[in-house]
Amino acid sequence: YIYFKIAGSEINVINYVNLDEYLYGVIPREMPPSFHMEALKAQSVGSRTYALFNKNKHRKEGYDICDTTHCQVYGGMDGEHQRTNEAVDQTSGLVINYNGNIIDAVYHSNSGGHTEDSKEVWGGYVPYLIGVEDKYSIGLPGSQWDFTMSREEIEKRLMYTGIKVGNILDMEVVEKS
Numbered sequence: 316y317i318y319f320k321i322a323g324s325e326i327n328v329i330n331y332v333n334l335d336e337y338l339y340g341v342i343p344r345e346m347p348p349s350f351h352m353e354a355l356k357a358q359s360v361g362s363r364t365y366a367l368f369n370k371n372k373h374r375k376e377g378y379d380i381c382d383t384t385h386c387q388v389y390g391g392m393d394g395e396h397q398r399t400n401e402a403v404d405q406t407s408g409l410v411i412n413y414n415g416n417i418i419d420a421v422y423h424s425n426s427g428g429h430t431e432d433s434k435e436v437w438g439g440y441v442p443y444l445i446g447v448e449d450k451y452s453i454g455l456p457g458s459q460w461d462f463t464m465s466r467e468e469i470e471k472r473l474m475y476t477g478i479k480v481g482n483i484l485d486m487e488v489v490e491k492s
Contacts, residue, residue: 337389340389341387344388348398356406363406365387365419366379424457425452426449
């Protein structure tokens with residue numbers, strides 16, 4: 316069913332579905348239905364695990380998980396595809412555990428060739444989130460990107476976080492991660 320919730324000057328449309336029906340709308344948005352069935356099944360298990368671990372992520376807003384890349388992209392019934400529905404059905408009930416607990420199954424569209432340890436990304440060590448080489452991402456869309464900030468923007472952001480460096484005269488890359 317669908318629920319409408321007023322949030323300030325906006326109306327949130329909340330779609331209540333069971334977990335596998337939710338995944339029917341997620342998997343084809345997170346992975347092309349043309350991918351190998353085993354990849355679609357792996358994505359189904361990972362997305363199911365992510366959804367269960369992150370249940371209540373948006374509790375304050377009145378729902379569990381949003382429909383964007385902030386959580387998992389969800390296209391509803393319009394986004395469903397026969398092959399991805401089959402992958403969800405074939406993995407129904409399967410989740411990833413570590414030491415008996417459901418993991419935080421974070422994922423991405425492209426690693427750029429290597430993933431990163433959890434402690435480098437979020438500041439805390441998670442033993443199952445360690446950096447590994449990913450040769451399958453190299454050369455694909457999203458594997459390379461750049462980001463530009465002016466000297467003034469950098470100074471302002473550092474100052475905002477309490478780091479006082481004065482006027483930046485020069486910068487040098489000393490390490491890549």
